[in-house]
Amino acid sequence: MSIVPAATPPLLQVSDLSLHYQTRQGEARAVDGVSFALQPNEAMVVLGESGCGKSSLARALLRLLPRNVAHYSGAVHFEGRDLMPLGEEDFRATVRWQRMSMVMQAAMNALNPVVRVREQVAEPLRIHSKWSREKALARVGETFGLVGLAPDVLDRYPFELSGGMRQRVVLAMALVTAPPLVILDEPTSALDVLTQAAIMNVLKRIKREQDISFILITHDVATSSEIADRVALMYAGQIVECSPARDFFHAPRHPYAQLLMASVPRLRQPEAPGAIPGTPPSLLALPAGCRFADRCPQRFARCDQPPPTFHVDGSTVRCWRFAPEGAP
């Protein structure tokens, strides 16, 4: 008999979340039955190729939905509260940016060029928290310290800043309301190697010093390993593997995860990286069975049926090879 440690309740519990878009060609199933749990002070990386639905997952969580949503369903429990029944105004006033914020993809290029950065970073506090200008600006000063920006940057305009500094400003904007969860969508993909490493250092330090959780959305496997506690790999709208970082990076289970890890170029290894044959299926016309089957070197008869999610030693894998009755 073993003693199971009292589990902390998860910060975020997502069950069967779906987000489909209506397009002229039909319904695009960008997020299609995604489930996962995120613990307090945990960093989960969502990996995937472009068009796999990872950015849509972020939008579905923060409810930043475009107009052409065809279908939005599932359960999102956050800090013990079910978010799905909340009305838009409630969600805006109590969740978005108050408890859950986001660094959007390429947001550093979306800063308002004619407004000083301190005013832009103070905006969430002034609008969502209704703080006075003085109080908000004082908090902005603290947040700048947190992300490693000198106080003299406060008075500058975005065009006076380098890419790395602007990315820190955008990060400060997400942190200024001190939310317990920040979603980061490709926070380093437009930056140089040294700047990327510096931003990852900032994220690591903030995660160590504060009780904060991150969901980091990226296609860059090497950079994601800088912060990941857990990795969720998305393919064609679904999470195909969700594993602790050590397992995922060193012994991935899903055949797609294995191919992906072999395709990562490594500076310090003599072997040439491999390529993944084929292209992902269109989200408009998904195959009936396993969505990776067409590209999979380990395909067998059962792959014509859609695989459920199997639990294997702390990981979840959506692949018939991990069915309890075994594979051929």
Place this chain on the structure above:
Amino acid sequence: MTQSPPRTPLLEAEDLHTWFELRRFGFVRIGHVRAVDGVDFALYPGESAAFVGESGCGKSTLARTLLGLHPPTRGQVRIEGHPLPPRMGRKARLEHCARIGFVQQDPYGALPPFMSIRQILSEPLRIHGTTSRNERFARIDKALTEVNLRPAADFLPKFPHMLSGGQQQRVVIARALLLAPALLIADEPVSMLDASVRVEVLRLLRSVQRERQLSLAFITHDLSTVRHFADRIFVMYAGKIVESAPVDALLDTPHHPYTRALIDAIADVDADNALSERAIPAGEPPSLVHPPTGCRFHPRCPEFMAGICDVQVPTMQPVAHQHAAACHLYDKPKEP
């Protein structure tokens, strides 16, 4: 005793400077952006060289200068020993264009959306005087097959938006190869593509380069892919080349402090990465309008020697076989 004759470099840059004038109100000259500021290198036939550096280090301007799109402010570009004239007439430009193929960074921007693949690939042949339709189509067919877009006939009537990013970049490569150039310049050829497609496109470039014995100048900011796709690396910082070496030597025993910092900043996938922070030189790349005196890396350099690095401009010094670095750490001690 016979010695093999010294090979002529296919492409040479000598003391190359490309500066852009800065003006206020359109006519008051207030300085220069020194995007390329004294670059020397030689690229031999059949050699693949990677130019690595951060954004703003002048690597794309260097590519454009080599292509003849920017006239050099000072210095010279030589192709097969012939200097590139500062102003090219139509004939000289056509000859120059046929010798150099260019692979752009962004395939979505490099392919006109209103032209079919057949039209896109016909254009260079038509301009360069292939008048026979059949001959044009035969060459296009061959080029598409060479970049693994098979069967070529399926792709010809398509428009760029109907292709995936990887396929679009293959079309760009096919276009660069059509006129049978001796040199290919690729400016960040895979940075806009997905990780899994990148390796395929790089492999294709490498195999085409080897088969055709092309010289390839490959501009990139990503050191982690160069080992398998280049023979030689030039590291650029603030408009200058700071280190040059064969790939393995540069990655395994980097000499310049900037190269070391660049290599240290790159993570190889490992769950342990999350446990510690990376050591990164403080600061940002310098302004190219007012670059630092002496060595341009000195304000960020962990090996900074006051009175030397901030005063004297370092020159390239040999540090090992075929390996040179521009750093005062490797200056020869002066004879007493």
